[in-house]
Structure formats: C-alpha cells, structure tokens
Amino acid sequence: MRIGELAATTGTSPRALRHYEQAGLLTSERAANGYRVYDAAAVTRVGNIRLLLDAGLTVDDVQLFLPCLDGDMLAQGPSDGFLRIVRERLAVIDRRIAAQVAVRNRLATALDEAAPNK
Secondary structure, rough: OOOHHHHHHHHOHHHHHHHHHHHHOOOOEEOOOOOOOOOOOHHHHHHHHHHHHHOOOOOOHHHHHHOOOOOOOOOOOOOOHHHHHHHHHHHHHHHHHHHHHHHHHHHHHHHHHHHHOO
C-alpha cells in the first residue's frame, strides 16, 4: 500500500509516517515511480508505534521496542524494559511539572506583590 493508504488506515499523517521511517521505526520499498510502498504488516507496526507514543514515550524510546512492534503489544504483558522506560519517562514529566509549578508560584507571588488589591 502507498503512504496515503497507510496514513488513512492508521489515522496517522503521511508526514508522521515519513518521520517514523527516518527514525528507523518503519520501512518501505520504493516503487518504480519512487513512491513508498508498505506491506500489510505496517498497519500493525504503525498502530504499536502510536500506542507507545500516545502513552508518553519518545521516538527514541520506541526504538528500544523494535523487536515487539510487529505483534499484538496489548496482548503481551509489559516487559521489564517497558516498565523501566515508563518509570523514567514519568520521572521526567514529574520534574517538568514541579518546575512549572515553581514558575507559576513565583509569577503569582510577583503579581500579588505588584498589585495586592487588584
């Protein structure tokens, strides 16, 4: 199938598919006219890539799961590697949230000091 068909089937943009291919997560063949051609297994692979990205992982994180991307990831129990990566990603998000809360608190304090009755 061509990139437009894969995009429509998976609900993913052609641009995202090209990005996944550039990152080494997805492969295609080239037709004589230069168009990308994907096999039917690409639908499952893209679905799994989206599943992991939607869970909050990065493209670099997803690369660690290349051997698992062609199967039913939901039917398999989470691996130790998956759990480790998710814990690391969660810690990063928690640090970012804490930093943003600190900025918000500083701004609120500055606003209160600048205009206490407004």
